[in-house]
Amino acid sequence: MNIHEISYVIVNRNVKSAVFVYKHYNVNTEMPIKLKDLFIICESIEKIIQWCISIGLILDLTGEVCKKCSHGHFGLRKDSSFSNDIFYWKCSNKKCSKKVSIRNGSWFQGHNLSLEKILFITYFWIYKIDQEFVKHELSICNQTIVDWYNYCREVCIEILKIDSEKIGGDSVIVEIDESKFGKRKYHKGRQVEGQWVFGGIERDSKKSFFATVENRTKETLLKLIKDNIKPGTTIISDCWKAYNCLGSEGFEHLKVNHSVNCVDPETGAHTNTIESTWRALKKSLPKYGTVKSLYDTYFSQYCVRKKYIIGSEDPFIAFITLIKKVYNPEKQKQTLITTENITISEPQPATKKPRVLHEIKNTLNSSLDDFQA
Ligand SMILES: [Zn+2]
Structure with a gap:
């Protein structure tokens, strides 16, 4: 059966409530998915739904x-007056007629942007395609592309939370440091205040964490150190006074006095690893328009790309796997089926607010394989 031979089973002699037999409708793509494959997937709403169901991005309630x-059973129904998606799940019991949006519980839920455009944006984000190009190709407004690229970075934050672990341990070396980001001088001497970032990295494994901080006091930094580094770890830092307490807080502590030398001649201590990490992180940030409050999302994007996406067999599928960890439609299956009320997901305009994070947690935690500049 080719893509133009879609079968419908006419239910109740009503063409509008036809059940779409998508199971006959194969969308075969080779790995890794190329842009031409995505165009094939997006040739029709039927193919998009089939493909999304096949990879678990959309729930299958069949x-x-x-x-x-x-006693009714769910089937996919077609009704172009229902929503832009045209299809929805409906209970076969005429007296019940419970309806469920195909978007429920998924990456697509709560947005009125077409499934096709969301897939393309997700694909373009993976390959770091410039927002201007995406806006032009998909005929979407500036706010939409900004929002969706942010949503992609929020998935990264959530993934790092899900996979978070403390770094360090007995006789493991962790370098810590603070660095100021985003300090830029403009003409006429105007200076933009930067953002302090604190981080730590395991010298050998490159496992790391980063956090934006409002100040560099002992209280602020010690809390982050205790939250992210195991007791007994050998911590190497510069001579910032806030770190003086570390020796009495259950850590081995070595200091490097950067005003004198880069490597302590007696202990051999240095912080080269964290310093090259700062350079790599700063390089990874957009050149212009970085909003201070979004620094954490850029850091997590950097970490997630390094850890899960770069070097994977199919970067697009690798990221979709991460999306499903955050927006898992399977988890919501029982809720969707049992909810008493009709759960049609009304399309909502994209919000400026992050969907996942009502508050962006500062601490990121990641295991990096290759974190050198
Ligand atoms: Zn029912």
């Missing part, structure tokens, strides 16, 4: 018993 009425 044949699931409706728990609202206990």
